[in-house]
Amino acid sequence: MKDKQIERLIGAEQKRQRRVINLIASENYVSKDVLTALGSELTNKYAEGYSGHRYYGGNEISDQIENLCKERALKLFRLDAKKWSVNVQPLSGSPANLAVYLALVPSGVEGKIMGMSLDHGGHLTHGHKVSATGKFWTAVHYGVNRETEQLDYDEIMEIAKSEKPNIIVAGYTAYPRIIDWQKFRHIADEVGAIFMVDMSHLAGLVAGGVYPSPFKYADVVTTTTHKTLRGPRSALIFSKIDERELGKKIDKAVFPGLQGGPHLNQIAAVAVALAEANRPEFKKYAKQVVKNARVLADELARLGWRLVSGGTDSHLILMDTWRGGNPSTSLGAGGISGKTASDVLEQGGIIVNKNTIPFDTRSPVDPSGIRLGTAAETTRGKTEKDFVAIAKQINKILKSHV
Numbered sequence: 001m002k003d004k005q006i007e008r009l010i011g012a013e014q015k016r017q018r019r020v021i022n023l024i025a026s027e028n029y030v031s032k033d034v035l036t037a038l039g040s041e042l043t044n045k046y047a048e049g050y051s052g053h054r055y056y057g058g059n060e061i062s063d064q065i066e067n068l069c070k071e072r073a074l075k076l077f078r079l080d081a082k083k084w085s086v087n088v089q090p091l092s093g094s095p096a097n098l099a100v101y102l103a104l105v106p107s108g109v110e111g112k113i114m115g116m117s118l119d120h121g122g123h124l125t126h127g128h129k130v131s132a133t134g135k136f137w138t139a140v141h142y143g144v145n146r147e148t149e150q151l152d153y154d155e156i157m158e159i160a161k162s163e164k165p166n167i168i169v170a171g172y173t174a175y176p177r178i179i180d181w182q183k184f185r186h187i188a189d190e191v192g193a194i195f196m197v198d199m200s201h202l203a204g205l206v207a208g209g210v211y212p213s214p215f216k217y218a219d220v221v222t223t224t225t226h227k228t229l230r231g232p233r234s235a236l237i238f239s240k241i242d243e244r245e246l247g248k249k250i251d252k253a254v255f256p257g258l259q260g261g262p263h264l265n266q267i268a269a270v271a272v273a274l275a276e277a278n279r280p281e282f283k284k285y286a287k288q289v290v291k292n293a294r295v296l297a298d299e300l301a302r303l304g305w306r307l308v309s310g311g312t313d314s315h316l317i318l319m320d321t322w323r324g325g326n327p328s329t330s331l332g333a334g335g336i337s338g339k340t341a342s343d344v345l346e347q348g349g350i351i352v353n354k355n356t357i358p359f360d361t362r363s364p365v366d367p368s369g370i371r372l373g374t375a376a377e378t379t380r381g382k383t384e385k386d387f388v389a390i391a392k393q394i395n396k397i398l399k400s401h402v
């Protein structure tokens with residue numbers, strides 16, 4: 001590179017990534033092919049509009065790239081192109097979710113979004129008050145059960161019946177368990193709401209066949225492509241084809257509603273990642289991600305750490321570092337806060353993020369827990385024995401700071 005300053009910083013980040021154990025649940029390592037597509041000349045091209053209907057000339061290649069990406073997205077999740085459509089232009093997960101609401105929820109206070117609250121594991125874009133999604137629409141929230149720390153479908157039904165939302169969102173940022181999509185479908189049907197699944201965290205696991213697919217039950221499915229799916233930063237919006245014309249409305253909301261020109265380099269890189277995720281090796285990878293998370297959870301629990309909901313069915317774990325939870329250890333109220341835990345682990349070469357736990361008594365800037373995920377390190381070839389060692393290392397670092 002001619003720009004030595006940026007070259008040096010990229011080099012430093014490459015070294016940092018190689019040096020650390022990365023347990024950030026929303027990160028992964030993409031292939032060289034994905035990087036090549038991202039860094040290609042496709043970034044030079046303007047392609048406002050959709051395939052066959054562009055506002056600029058010179059888009060014959062753009063159309064092929066976008067069409068191929070859409071084909072691969074439908075193929076990966078075994079969707080019939082007569083029953084599902086997909087928009088591949090959202091720039092990331094947050095604009096994708098915003099586009100769905102813009103398309104399908106009446107604007108203003110009478111439009112109502114129902115999602116999980118942020119402090120129980122939901123995402124900002126599920127109607128949090130600091131997000132546009134909570135400012136432009138009325139938002140109501142559900143959480144997890146205090147005892148089980150898992151979804152309580154009876155309670156969700158009650159809230160839905162009393163609030164009558166236009167759209168119900170399931171799929172989260174920090175929920176380690178299986179979500180019963182069918183129960184959500186039933187709840188949405190009871191109140192006449194659209195059922196939207198945000199499978200951002202789960203897409204790679206769904207593609208790999210190790211987590212239940214939401215497509216049988218959802219009306220709309222959004223996903224980022226850069227977490228377990230192991231693609232570039234981007235997002236997809238799938239919608240059912242029927243008389244409601246969801247896809248048409250969503251296309252209009254993405255462009256011209258929210259965005260201008262699509263990022264073609266990103267769309268090509270997504271297409272690469274989707275093809276990679278459709279290979280048998282990816283199934284093996286997804287299986288290993290979940291196995292590794294179980295082993296990490298079991299070992300941490302064995303060492304005396306309290307895990308929210310008692311464990312995991314996916315790639316992520318929420319660990320209560322503050323209460324610890326095992327009276328036989330030195331932990332207990334006044335263990336180690338999520339922020340301190342994250343800081344001291346980073347000093348020890350392990351990268352995690354601090355995270356609120358359900359019913360947290362501490363503040364989000366220094367909450368009671370940390371979130372751990374296995375997708376990135378599994379990409380690097382780590383297996384069960386490595387995760388037993390990682391759990392021991394985490395335990396050692398944290399206990400020396402309690």
Ligand SMILES: Cc1ncc(COP(=O)(O)O)c(C=O)c1O
Binds near residue numbers: 095199200201234
């Ligand atoms: C469930 C969920 N939805 C949406 C997003 C937003 O994605 P992005 O950061 O690409 O805007 C995230 C990101 O963490 C997420 O976890």
